Each structure stands twice: as C-alpha cells, then as structure tokens.
Amino acid sequence: MGTKAKVSFWVWKFESDSINRTYPMQVSEEAIVTRVQSLVQSGLSRVPPQYIQPLHARPLHHAPPGSDSDSDSDSDSVPVIDLSLFDPTARASSLDAIARACRDWGAFHVTNHGVPPSLLAAVRRAGLQFFSDCPLPDKLRYACSPSAASEGYGSKLLATSDGDTASHVLDWRDYFDHHTLPLSRRNPNRWPDFPSDYRDTVATYSDEMKLLAQKLLALISESLGLPPSCIEDAVGEFYQNITISYYPPCPQPDLTLGFQSHSDIGAITLLIQDDVGGLQILKDRHNWVTVHPFSDAILVLLADQTEIITNGKYRSCVHRAITNPDRARLSVATFHDPAKTVKISPASELIDESSPAKYRDVVYGDYVSSWYTKGPEGKRNIDALVLDS
Ligand SMILES: O=C(O)CCC(=O)C(=O)O
Ligand SMILES: [Fe+2]
Numbered sequence: 001m002g003t004k005a006k007v008s009f010w011v012w013k014f015e016s017d018s019i020n021r022t023y024p025m026q027v028s029e030e031a032i033v034t035r036v037q038s039l040v041q042s043g044l045s046r047v048p049p050q051y052i053q054p055l056h057a058r059p060l061h062h063a064p065p066g067s068d069s070d071s072d073s074d075s076d077s078v079p080v081i082d083l084s085l086f087d088p089t090a091r092a093s094s095l096d097a098i099a100r101a102c103r104d105w106g107a108f109h110v111t112n113h114g115v116p117p118s119l120l121a122a123v124r125r126a127g128l129q130f131f132s133d134c135p136l137p138d139k140l141r142y143a144c145s146p147s148a149a150s151e152g153y154g155s156k157l158l159a160t161s162d163g164d165t166a167s168h169v170l171d172w173r174d175y176f177d178h179h180t181l182p183l184s185r186r187n188p189n190r191w192p193d194f195p196s197d198y199r200d201t202v203a204t205y206s207d208e209m210k211l212l213a214q215k216l217l218a219l220i221s222e223s224l225g226l227p228p229s230c231i232e233d234a235v236g237e238f239y240q241n242i243t244i245s246y247y248p249p250c251p252q253p254d255l256t257l258g259f260q261s262h263s264d265i266g267a268i269t270l271l272i273q274d275d276v277g278g279l280q281i282l283k284d285r286h287n288w289v290t291v292h293p294f295s296d297a298i299l300v301l302l303a304d305q306t307e308i309i310t311n312g313k314y315r316s317c318v319h320r321a322i323t324n325p326d327r328a329r330l331s332v333a334t335f336h337d338p339a340k341t342v343k344i345s346p347a348s349e350l351i352d353e354s355s356p357a358k359y360r361d362v363v364y365g366d367y368v369s370s371w372y373t374k375g376p377e378g379k380r381n382i383d384a385l386v387l388d389s
Pocket of ligand 1: 243245259264271273278279319320321330331333
C-alpha cells in the first residue's frame, strides 16, 4: 500500500509527565519531512499530542460568551462588495460599504472583481491535484527548508534550537508556498510540474491578484478620504507570496486547528477556498464567524501593515481554520507585503494633534523576524507596536 514508507517519516521521542500526558521531547531528523497528509494516510484514529490545542484555543461550540472560543454565530456573515458598482453614480455609497466592511470586519468578499472564474477554478484544481494525486516522495522533491518563509512544500514544525519556529502546537495543515513577485523572485522551476498547467496557472493567477490588490488598496485608501495611491505608495513594490494550504480530514476536529488564530503580517491578503469550508474570522474580538465559501467571490483580508498605515482606523483581520473529519480542504491565499527594507508608519494625512499616531514605525523586515521568532501564539503580533495613549 505504500503507507508504511510514509509513516517512517514520523519518528519522535516521547516522554510522559506526572499526569501521564505524553509529549515529544525531541524531533528526529526524519520528522523534518513529516506532512500531516502522511499521518492521515497511516490511518490514525487519534491525533498525536503535538497537534492538540490548549483548551482556550480549541474550536469549541459552547464556550462562555466573550471568550476566544465563542460560538460561531451564523446570523452574521462577512460583507459582500460588488466591484461593478464603482461606476460614477454608485461610487460614494460603494466606498461607504467598503469603509463599513473594513471598520467592522477587516474583511469582505468581492464579486465582479474581473478575475475570470475559470482561473480561480484552475488554480484550485492544480493545487488539489498536486496535494491529492501526487505521491508523497514526489511532493517531497519540493520540500521547503525548515528556515523561515522558504519556498516549497511544508508543514509547521515544532520549535527548533535555532528558534526558527516557535510554537509547540502544530497546525493540521500542509502547504505549498510560492514566491511570485517581484518577478526577480519568481522561478516557476521551483514549483510543481504536475499537473502540467500548474506553473502557468500560478503565474497567471499571481499577475491577476496583483492587479486586484492594487485596485482594492486604492478603494480602501479612498474610503478613508485618502488619495487612491496612499496605501500602495506606503507599501511600495509588492512582495507577493501565494500559499496553497491543504487540510487533510482530521479524526479529532474538536481538539485541533487547521491554522491557529493569527492576523496576516503584510498589507492585504486575497483568499479563495473550495466548497468544504473551515475558515473563521474573529468578529468584535470574541466571536468566531465562519466564512462560508461563496461561489467565485474572493475574500479580502486586511493585514497588519494596513492597520499601521491607517493608524488603526482599519484593523487587521484575525482568522483561523478549523478542521473536519470527512473532507480534505484547500485554500489559496495571496499575500501582498512590503519589501523587508520598507519603513511602515501611520499615514501623515491621518495624524494630527487630536488624532496622534497609535503605532510605532517599524521596518517591515524587523516585523517579519519578530513574527517568525515569536509566532502568532494566537495573538496579534501588531499589538507590540501600539503606543500608549
Ligand atoms: O485556509 C484558510 O482559509 C486560511 C489560510 C490563512 O489564513 C493563511 O494562509 O494565512
Ligand atoms: Fe492568514
């Protein structure tokens, strides 16, 4: 069956504590190539302990009101913005709708966004074929190195002595990360060559996402009364990465997360998912709301640098992915970040005596390093930059 060979990657040393809880003490070399999918294919009925979330982070459905694990309120749903309504007559009310969505959610779906539905389908299909039809040894030819933000096929790892990964709880997720922009970072030879249209599809998708991100940042700037180019000018040339996440079915979804709670660290993320569902957004700081898959809409998530540039008028969106026992899930997130050398600060237009800067300036590369050493830890990394008022 071939599954045994895959399990052999899973080599841990375990030790038990006084209440007989087993936990890993040391990660062997082989564990570097562990993928969640290979665990699942080995036929587990319980998840290994390093995937078990602490109680407060579990996707419970009956938590006390106000807690981080509050119930999913189905009555609330992420706003939808129809981009075809930005003609001169409807423009003012559409900008108002964007302002409300950014203020209340830090997220919204866009429809009539101009990206061909066939391209959205093609990128989902290419990702799914790579993850589900390609044998593990072939996928591992693209394994990313365990160092921070490397390109390729990976899974989150346990903390290492060099401090590259900081969390002690693992996500129930495998991923493929592509460096797509600027073009000097784009090398499709490092991406899967199966299915045969994979590389072209991801490259075309990257170009389309860049155009949409530019359009959206202009509208978001305008929705605050800023010049359309304000946020994009502050970000500078986009450093774009595309991450395809694959969440295998999980035997114990109540104990795990596909992706722990976090906000994205760049400026703006554009996300599509398949019809399985599992993405949740934290609304009003304590309510987890499921983002139901919505035909060919694209989900816009405001990220930390946009929060700084808008001086907190728009906050970055905290989100997570839950798992399910039955179906693998796929999402494609396209991140648009500043270059590492760019200094990000609140837009001068938004600052005066009555509205002082709320965030310290930060060089984006320093922000990224602190994220990779501390990890999201279920908190907002950006809170470290908030100035005392
Ligand atoms: O899978 C998802 O829906 C979320 C992915 C995500 O949050 C990320 O890649 O940053
Ligand atoms: Fe994210």
